[in-house]
Amino acid sequence: MTAAFAERLLGWFDRHGRHDLPWQHPRSPYRVWVSEIMLQQTQVATVIPYFERFMERFPTLDELAAAQADAVLSSWTGLGYYARARNLHLAARRMVAEDLPETVEGWAALPGVGPSTAAAIVAQAFDRRAVILDGNVKRVLSRHGAVDTPVEAAATQRRLWALADERTPDDRAADYTQAIMDLGATVCRRGQPLCAHCPVASDCLARVQGRVAELPVKRRRKARPTRRRLLLWLEDEAGQLFLEKRPPSGIWGGLASLPECASTDGIDERLAGLALERDDDWREIGRFRHAFSHFELDASLIAARVVPRGLAESRGEWHGLDALASSHPPVGLPGPVARVIRERAGALSAIQDTARRDD
Ligand code: SF4
Structure with a gap:
């Protein structure tokens, strides 16, 4: 299952994945980190112009660390979730004082970097195997494995992490990470997934059982005041x-x-x-x-x-x-x-x- 899932996904990624994202050219730990923070809760198309402007203004970690907080927040204007910008700035200051981390644990110890973001940075910046589980990946794995308990529950999270770990290959870490994120964003979409174009459709349990629309299961939210x-x-x-x-x-x-x-x-x-x-x-x-x-x-x-x-x-x-x-x-x-x-x-x-x- 593991090899087959990753192989099919990587084959699809080679033909249809996103290979021209600005943080992929050149791909450096600094650029990957900034892009991953911007991509939290935000779609790629929204992030691209912000990322490009941010890199023009703060092309290196040293320049970001030396900037005034107002200048960093100004570059974030309109992107929302401003704690991300404040944490990015704090983390930049910490990183110039210490060494840039190369492990998932090292990145996850920085402000604003959770375990999935840390893994995505390590996989993409260093091409090292690391297991990610962001919102897109949760959706793909919930459907593919027909996980039908509320996705927010701790037991479901553990199960999804285990499924993610089983499917992550040893090689092509950067490509696989981008591939599964791309699959969630462009094929296994929240509304109207394109199962006919999905490389892992043949053993997708949600598709086989006709339950795609009901997965992943979310707890009902209270109306916002x-x-x-x-x-x-x-x-x-x-x-x-x-x-x-x-x-x-x-x-x-x-x-x-x-x-x-x-x-x-x-x-x-x-x-x-x-x-x-x-x-x-x-x-x-x-x-x-x-x-x-x-x-x-x-x-x-x-x-x-x-x-x-x-x-x-x-x-x-x-x-x-x-x-x-x-x-x-x-x-x-x-x-x-x-x-x-x-x-x-x-x-x-x-x-x-x-x-x-x-x-
Ligand atoms: S077959 Fe459909 S539901 Fe299953 S993983 Fe692919 S796109 Fe998602």
Whole structure:
């Protein structure tokens, strides 16, 4: 079974797998590590442009380790799960002080690197046998082995690790790792898997038993609660936008964002806390919804011009909209906030263009 599974998968990979991903050319431990962190919870097509921009900005481990945290977070703007960027930066600093790990245990000891990510790095960066079990692989193995207990359960995880281990060949570690991830992403997809094109279909138990649609079994999730928030778009006389740095951990940790308020009742107190005073009326300028893993954010954006309150220094930072809307903003921004800023900066320059044409 092992040899046959891996052989068929590798034969398929040679013909149909992904051989031109940017982190494969050149393939170095640093590039593979960055790509694997970006690929956690994120699809390849989304990651590619972020990876390329990141490598332009931080082409080596030393440059990443020497960078300011804001610069790293800024390169992550829009990619989400920002703890990944903070951990990447911490791990880079640790790696320049010590040696770059070459074992699964060594990589797994770094912040933000779990056992499957560590194995994927070792297999791809050093072409050494290492067993991976990411979301795609869990789906393939649950179906192929007809594993019908909840995938989150500890006993199921142990079984899937054992199945993954049995199927992982001794040779072509890098190719096999990419192959099984590619199979999950492109053929054994979550919805409408392409079993007719699958190299391991002949002994796939889910297919033989007609149970593909019901596997893997997931525990039913509770509905996500909605959190309503006001986001304050505060501009000074010069049209600069006020941002405050969020606490280092938690949602959007360490990023610069619009000040947030639970309800209109608390706005004046919030402004006072920022040492700012409102200079004109509030106006609603937009809304967005954003899904986090445990809740949905329902945000309303309200805007006003503000001035410093007395002589106190405001507790935040002011930035021009153009700089914030650029491809390398000076600070890391949450994805939905970056989108709003780009939209408003675009709308503003369209208004200015029209005014210029009318002159
Ligand atoms: S036959 Fe279908 S369900 Fe089975 S592993 Fe292949 S794509 Fe997945």
